[in-house]
Amino acid sequence: MTTVLLVDDVHASYGRFDVLRGLSLRVAAGELVAVLGPNGAGKSTLLKTVAGFLTPRQGSIQLDGEEIGGLRPPALLRKGVAYVMQRSSLFPRMTIQENLELGAYVRKTTAEVRQDIERVLALFPRLAERRQQRAEGLSGGERRMLEIGRGLLLRPRLLLLDEPTMGLAPLVMDLIFDKILEVRAAGTTVVMVEQNARRALEVSDRAYVLEQGQTRVEGRGEDLLASEAVRRAYLGSGVAGR
Numbered sequence: 001m002t003t004v005l006l007v008d009d010v011h012a013s014y015g016r017f018d019v020l021r022g023l024s025l026r027v028a029a030g031e032l033v034a035v036l037g038p039n040g041a042g043k044s045t046l047l048k049t050v051a052g053f054l055t056p057r058q059g060s061i062q063l064d065g066e067e068i069g070g071l072r073p074p075a076l077l078r079k080g081v082a083y084v085m086q087r088s089s090l091f092p093r094m095t096i097q098e099n100l101e102l103g104a105y106v107r108k109t110t111a112e113v114r115q116d117i118e119r120v121l122a123l124f125p126r127l128a129e130r131r132q133q134r135a136e137g138l139s140g141g142e143r144r145m146l147e148i149g150r151g152l153l154l155r156p157r158l159l160l161l162d163e164p165t166m167g168l169a170p171l172v173m174d175l176i177f178d179k180i181l182e183v184r185a186a187g188t189t190v191v192m193v194e195q196n197a198r199r200a201l202e203v204s205d206r207a208y209v210l211e212q213g214q215t216r217v218e219g220r221g222e223d224l225l226a227s228e229a230v231r232r233a234y235l236g237s238g239v240a241g242r
């Protein structure tokens with residue numbers, strides 16, 4: 001299996017204290033990998049570092065075997081790293097169509113982009129109906145879909161999703177997970193940080209549980225779900241119910 005993302009012994013911090021403390025993980029082409037762990041474990045920091053918003057102080061980050069640690073976000077976008085942040089990053093006064101077009105700004109051929117926008121809108125029919133409306137009129141779930149769709153317009157080599165279902169009602173959550181599965185089925189490699197551990201383990205190929213900036217457990221989603229020790233120690237109430 002081709003490795004798309006390799007994170008090897010990465011240390012990163014916002015100031016003096018390391019938040020990532022020797023974190024390692026590996027993601028193969030076409031995989032959907034979940035990153036779980038308690039609040040403050042460093043999940044968002046991991047994605048920020050891979051997306052170039054933080055520079056690793058130590059360790060290596062490779063995309064398709066090429067070192068990318070320390071590159072800035074624009075360079076990473078050009079290499080096909082799409083990043084959907086934990087907090088909303090839409091342009092509320094712009095239309096859905098315009099928000100999508102922004103996702104393609106590093107792409108070159110307009111005709112292809114136009115086709116890709118249609119493809120993304122086919123994946124999210126709720127957005128298609130409202131493409132000329134402002135993003136501010138969308139519901140929480142629709143905003144998340146628009147952000148994911150905008151990421152897809154990069155034709156990403158790697159799609160990073162930080163808590164794509166946060167704050168959504170259970171039915172909307174299921175819809176978002178279904179869409180993420182469709183994205184993966186179309187061949188996109190996805191790393192997804194999630195609070196909803198049970199659902200994340202159900203849909204993902206593999207998962208990493210982080211604690212205090214390190215990988216504590218790694219395995220196939222179904223194996224982690226089946227492991228009583230893992231459930232009790234790391235997944236807590238996230239697994240108990242929905």
Ligand SMILES: Nc1ncnc2c1ncn2[C@@H]1O[C@H](COP(=O)(O)OP(=O)(O)O)[C@@H](O)[C@H]1O
Pocket residue numbers: 014015019037038039040041042043044045046
């Ligand atoms: N911008 C920041 N400046 C300083 N500390 C931060 C910043 N963002 C996060 N942290 C700290 O880094 C640690 C990990 O945060 P984060 O990666 O957001 O955790 P998670 O996403 O797993 O909940 C926490 O202790 C948090 O307080």
Ligand SMILES: [Mg+2]
Pocket residue numbers: 043044045086
């Ligand atoms: Mg976070």
